[in-house]
Amino acid sequence: MKAKHIIMMAKALSAVFSPFHLPVVGLILLFGFSYLSFLPWDVKLYILLVVYTFTILLPTCLIRLYRRYQGWSRIELGIKERRVVPYVISILCYFTCYYLLSLNHASHFIGSIVVASLLIQVVCAIINLWWKISTHSAAIGGVTGALIAFAAIFNFNPVWWICLLLLLAGMVGTSRIILRQHTLEQVVAGYLIGIVCAFLAIVYV
Numbered sequence: 792m793k794a795k796h797i798i799m800m801a802k803a804l805s806a807v808f809s810p811f812h813l814p815v816v817g818l819i820l821l822f823g824f825s826y827l828s829f830l831p832w833d834v835k836l837y838i839l840l841v842v843y844t845f846t847i848l849l850p851t852c853l854i855r856l857y858r859r860y861q862g863w864s865r866i867e868l869g870i871k872e873r874r875v876v877p878y879v880i881s882i883l884c885y886f887t888c889y890y891l892l893s894l895n896h897a898s899h900f901i902g903s904i905v906v907a908s909l910l911i912q913v914v915c916a917i918i919n920l921w922w923k924i925s926t927h928s929a930a931i932g933g934v935t936g937a938l939i940a941f942a943a944i945f946n947f948n949p950v951w952w953i954c955l956l957l958l959l960a961g962m963v964g965t966s967r968i969i970l971r972q973h974t975l976e977q978v979v980a981g982y983l984i985g986i987v988c989a990f991l992a993i994v995y996v
Contacts, residue, residue, distance in 0.1 A: 797969060798969065798970070800966070801965075801966035801967075801969040801970050802966075802970065804962055804963055804966040805927060805963070805966050805967065805970065805972075808927060808930070808931060808959065808963045809847075809851075809927070809930070810881075810911075810912075810926040810927055810929065810930035811846055811847045811850055811851060811881070811930075812847065812930065813846075813907075813908045813911070813930040813931075813933050813934060814842050814846045814885075814888070814904050814905050814908045815839065815842055815843055815846065815847060816934055817904040817907070817908075817933075817934065817937050818838065818839060818842055818901065818904055819839075820934075820937075820938070820941075821900060821901065821904065821941070822835050824941070824945070824947070825900065825941065825945055827898060827900065827901070838892070838897060838901060841888065841891055841892065841895075842888055842892075842904075842905065844888075845884045845885065845887055845888035845891070846884065846885055846888055846905070846908065849884045850877075850880055850881040850884045850885075853880045853884075854868075854877045854880055854881070857876055857877065857880070861873075869972050871919060871922075871923040874919055874923070875916070875919070875920075878912065878915070878916035878919060879916075881912055882909065882912050882913060882916065885905060885908055885909040885912060886909060888905050889902060889905045889906060889909060892905060900941075900993070903992055903993045904937065904993070906992045906993075907933055907936070907937055907988060907989040907992035907993055908930075908933060908989075910988045910989075910991075910992045911926075911929050911930070911932075911933050911984065911985055911988045911989065912926075914929075914984055914988055915929050915981070915984065918980075918984075922977075923973065923977060924973075924977050924980055924981045924984070925964065925967050925972070925973040925977045925978045925980075925981035925982075926981060927963050927964075927966075927967055927981070928960065928963060928964050928967065928973075928977075928978045928979070928980075928981030928982040928985065929981040929982065929984050929985035929988075930985060931956065931959060931960045931963055931982065931985065932960065932981060932982035932983060932984065932985020932986045932989070933985035933986070933988065933989040934956060934985075934989070935953060935956045935957075935960070935982075935985070935986050935989070936985060936986035936987065936988065936989030936990040936993075937989045937990070937993055938952055938953065938956065939953070939986070939990055940989065940990045940993035940994050941993065943994070944993075944994070960982055964978035964979070964982065
């Protein structure tokens with residue numbers, strides 16, 4: 792396989808497994824494998840629409856506008872010092888999402904998904920002040936931590952799902968290293984932080 796094809800695959804993986812996808816993925820799993828599967832479809836769609844708007848659409852659009860305003864490429868935006876504003880944008884969007892869900896009296900578990908994502912964003916933003924960390928790995932680590940937490944709460948065996956997530960985490964982490972966005976240490980640290988933050992947020996919040 793040629794180097795350009797490897798780089799294209801790495802870019803595709805980074806795009807598909809964007810950190811912003813964590814809340815929506817978590818909600819889809821929650822709606823599929825918990826008592827929340829009995830919610831009416833219009834309620835599920837409304838919740839997914841709200842979460843999609845404030846955790847994927849708005850952060851992505853605002854960060855893209857900010858990047859274009861500054862005249863930076865995606866790679867240039869990846870520099871540690873330039874990631875502060877994108878972190879602030881995403882944190883504000885996630886907080887707004889949680890606030891709207893609270894106003895609509897959403898289930899505790901639905902809110903905990905957004906809280907877990909928000910906590911991961913905040914912790915990564917703080918660490919980023921001193922050391923660049925992989926939010927892609929933190930996001931998929933968050934899915935893993937959420938899965939472990941919900942397996943404990945709803946009493947199901949998550950082994951095969953965890954195996955799949957470990958495979959995906961390895962692929963995503965490798966793609967970030969191939970694209971020279973992160974080192975192995977930054978990828979592993981991000982994954983572990985995602986697991987811990989998501990687990991604690993869902994179990995204890």
